[in-house]
Amino acid sequence: MQKLIACFNKHPQYKKVCDVIASKQLQKTHLKGLSGSAGPLFCQSVAKQSKSSHFIILSDKEEAAFFFNDVENLDTGKEVFFFPSSYKRDLLSLSGLKKAEENIILRTKTIEKLNDGDSITVITYPEALVEKEASSETHENQSFLIRIGDKLDIGFIKEFLFEYGFAQKDFVFSPGEFSVRGSIIDVFSYSSELPYRIDFFGEEVDSMRTFDILKQLSIQKLDKIRIHPDINKLSDHSEKQSIFNHLKNNSVIWAKDLNYTIDKINQINKKINSHKHIDNEEDAVVLSVNDIISGQVFEKEIQKFHIIEFGLKAFYKTKQPIVFNMSKQAEFSKNFGLLAQEMNKWETEGYHNFILSDQKKQIERIQSILGSDESSFNPKFKAVTPTLHEGFIDHDLQISCYTDHQIFQRYHRMKLNSQKIGETKSAITISEINQLKPGDYVVHIDHGIGKFSGLQSIDINGKKQETLRITYKDSDTLFVSIHSLHKVSKYKGGDGVPPKIHKLGSGVWQKIKQKTKSKVKDIAKELIALYAKRKDEKGFEFSADSYIQEALEASFIYEDTPDQYKASQATKADMESPIPMDRLVCGDVGFGKTEIAIRAAFKAVTDGKQVAILVPTTILALQHYQTFKNRLKEFPCTV
DSSP, X not given: OHHHHHHHHTOTTHHHHHHHHHOSSOOEEEEEOOOTTHHHHHHHHHHHTOSSOEEEEOSSHHHHHHXXXXXXXXXXXXXXXXXXXXXXXXXXXXXXXXXOHHHHHHHHHHHHHHHTTOOOEEEEOHHHHTBOEEOHHHHHHTSEEEETTOBOOHHXXXXXXXXXXXXXXXXXXXXXXXXXXXXXXXXXXXXXXXOEEEEEETTEEEEEEEEOTTTOOEEEEOSEEEEOOOHHHHSOGGGEEOGGGGSOTTOEEEESOHHHHHHHHHHHHHHHHHOOOOOOOTTOOOOOGGGBOOHHHHHHHHTTSEEEEOSSSOSSOOSSOEEOOEEEOOOOXXXXXXXXXXXXXXXXXXXXXXXEOSXXXXXXXXXXXXXXXXXXXXXXXXXXXXXXXXXXXXTTTTEEEEEHHHHTTOOOOOOOOOOOOOXXXXXXXXXXXXXXXXXXXXXXXXXXXXXXXXXXXXXXXTEEEEEEEEEOGGGOEEEEEGGGGGGEEEOOOSTTOOOOOOOTTSSHHHHHHHHHHHHHHHHHHHHHHHHHHHHHSOOOOOOOOOHHHHHHHHTOSSOOOHHHHHHHHHHHHHHHSSSOOOOOOOOOTTSSHHHHHHHHHHHHHHTTOOOOOOOSSHHHHHHHHHHHHHHTTTSSOOO
16 A cells, blocks of 8 residues: 555645645645545645645545545554544434434544644545534533543542533443442543543552453553543533634645535535424434534635645636546456456556455455466556555556456445444353343353342452342352453343252252263264264365356455355365365354355356255245356356
8 A cells, every 4th residue: 555655645746736735825726637546545645744634525424434444544644533423314314313422432532633733634524514513612621631640539530520421330331421440430531432441549540541341451551531521512502613613724625526515514504494393202412503504604614724626626716727637447347358458458558557455365366366377367466455445547657556346346345433342252241231130140150040139349358349249049149350250141041931040059050060061071072983984984075266266256245254254265175175074154144154155056066066055945945046046147157
């Protein structure tokens, strides 16, 4: 990716745009001819060398999200932020409007960075920037800055959090929550995607770090934090203003289609002005024109900054547009002959070919297809990871960039910053604790089945400790420290029959575990004997993947999940082994099991074998017939 960025730093139009931004007089410029993901590449190449903040406005959330992904993948070292609407739904569908906490976090985080004066890139769209925001002063006054070494009273922090709408919980799970356990305060600010853990030594802040909600493990140590409430919820209409009031004077506005943006803002204003609120949904938000800016205000606000338009038509008249000589990536409909022909054509004209993909294995598949002796294509290209959203040809730089998902007509997923949830195992998690009710059955690995009786703080060596209280037979009680949650799991029984509760210290649970271990050993012995017998048998050894097998797998319209890829590779490895295959692929509905079966079946067919697919019902047989037929219609295989 750095090679592409280096190319754009040498672009003939690069210096012209940098000169516009450096001008002391406000400029309005139109970049004409940017194609595909060349827009994000060029924007961020310019932004990287600039000391200004760059505010980029796209037409809608999807376009903005893909643009954000592209800029983030470039990894230029300049921070980039996505600035979404506060709401889950489109503002034009006014009924049932509810705020999305993850969006509020992204908005607050962006404003915090802008108020700190950092030079950043912000990517947004009309529905996000139409919302008014609390002023910089309000953000400053209603937030709480804490540094390592600060002397603070825990009672004072609790008072601040209560005053600004935070709720005290046993464990924090959502923004706007906090918990206190002895000398430790956990708080989930509206400006961070992860909660903070503040550890005190007496009244002095000893350490601060972010932590994982489910695993409760520390992630990153911090020297300072700023705790933000949901500031807009606490602010009056009179205190709110447009997002542009948070930008420094030297900031640059980039816009794809200003005419559309202004029209969309005016539509939202008109809709809100004429809407009669009849929604009684809980937590639904009632918007008024005082909560948003008008198209006229938007146009007035952006004229305080340099404006660079990069769409087909410019809203403002400019003396002379800066023209780029580019074209979009052609559609090949999975035809590798056409792709190779075009790449060879560009190569003979002195162009450099690039193929972009998020996955190295996809690059390997393409190399196998294009470079195979059977294919006779063999064009030269450089592999680039990660990918961009759309390919393009730049005739000035003489580079051609192709994305694998466009070549194979696959879906390209957008990824936005959000709370990262770790994999859950059988051990109980903080989220499950919040969902547990007194009377629910739980299993302790050392003591057996009991009833959950709630959370309780107990004194251990003079310190308060949060524990799970589990009740056993004869009202025996076990207190489990939150540091031993890995030993507790929720009881999962069948048929809705209540389990038998064990008695502490009776030895019954240990006998059950011992008996189970003995049965497992017996089953293991039988399996070992069976597999030893299978090892002696000779099975058919299928050939290694051919280029046509690679073409089939690369043409899958979705991106393989890690587990799907692992299962597919393991299945094919079994087929290529001389030992008879014995493999079970398990997965929930829609997890991609059929695709693994299609690949295995096609591998058998390419080696001259016939394949029978057995299913339990007639309807399922018809469904699989259609799936196999559609998937293999472009390959030499009869279904």
